[in-house]
Amino acid sequence: xxxxxxxxxxxxxxxxxxxxxxxxxxxxxxxxxxxxxxxxxxxxxxxxxxxxxxxxxxxxxxxxxxxxxxxxxxxxxxxxxxxxxxxxxxxxxxxxxx
Amino acid sequence: xxxxxxxxxxxxxxxxxxxxxxxxxxxxxxxxxxxxxxxxxxxxxxxxxxxxxxxxxxxxxxxxxxxxxxxxxxxxxxxxxxxxxxxxxxxxxxxxxxxxxxx
Numbered sequence: 001x002x003x004x005x006x007x008x009x010x011x012x013x014x015x016x017x018x019x020x021x022x023x024x025x026x027x028x029x030x031x032x033x034x035x036x037x038x039x040x041x042x043x044x045x046x047x048x049x050x051x052x053x054x055x056x057x058x059x060x061x062x063x064x065x066x067x068x069x070x071x072x073x074x075x076x077x078x079x080x081x082x083x084x085x086x087x088x089x090x091x092x093x094x095x096x097x098x
Numbered sequence: 099x100x101x102x103x104x105x106x107x108x109x110x111x112x113x114x115x116x117x118x119x120x121x122x123x124x125x126x127x128x129x130x131x132x133x134x135x136x137x138x139x140x141x142x143x144x145x146x147x148x149x150x151x152x153x154x155x156x157x158x159x160x161x162x163x164x165x166x167x168x169x170x171x172x173x174x175x176x177x178x179x180x181x182x183x184x185x186x187x188x189x190x191x192x193x194x195x196x197x198x199x200x201x
Binding site for chain 2: 001002003006011014016017019055062069070073075
């Protein structure tokens with residue numbers, strides 16, 4: 001595991017989530033940020049700030065990224081979403097193309 | 099990747115990919131790369147039980163499962179380890195860690 005292979009996602013409240021790039025790229029939006037050459041400052045620092053996404057939602061999204069990786073490798077489990085999170089989570093998912 | 103754990107300290111969470119057969123020392127070596135702190139200065143504590151995880155034991159031995167939350171504390175200047183310090187977002191979900199990560 002190398003530091004360059006991770007990316008830091010920062011929530012509206014300034015909480016930080018350090019995850020594997022591989023996991024972050026489950027999101028098409030983040031994939032574009034990390035792979036388009038020179039067009040995003042985020043690419044250089046490996047940090048992406050989401051001022052519109054709350055900490056709770058961002059953590060849930062990170063958990064989803066890893067769940068998605070596990071699922072794609074044949075570990076078929078359910079992904080639990082608390083009902084009170086669904087609306088905010090859907091809005092974030094829409095933004096992230098996830 | 100068989101599983102991942104969530105290592106938390108202050109306002110930061112590290113998602114660490116791992117395998118149930120890996121030892122706590124293996125996890126600390128992964129963290130060393132991310133936080134630039136030698137393994138001797140790291141202590142990992144299982145949030146559900148408050149148990150300090152031992153380097154030589156595996157994750158499976160100590161009932162650390164997928165999506166488990168583990169607290170990271172670091173050695174301070176006086177050679178003691180700091181207390182667990184995990185900041186939670188101040189919203190309606192504040193109580194979620196209190197139930198031992200049952201989700």
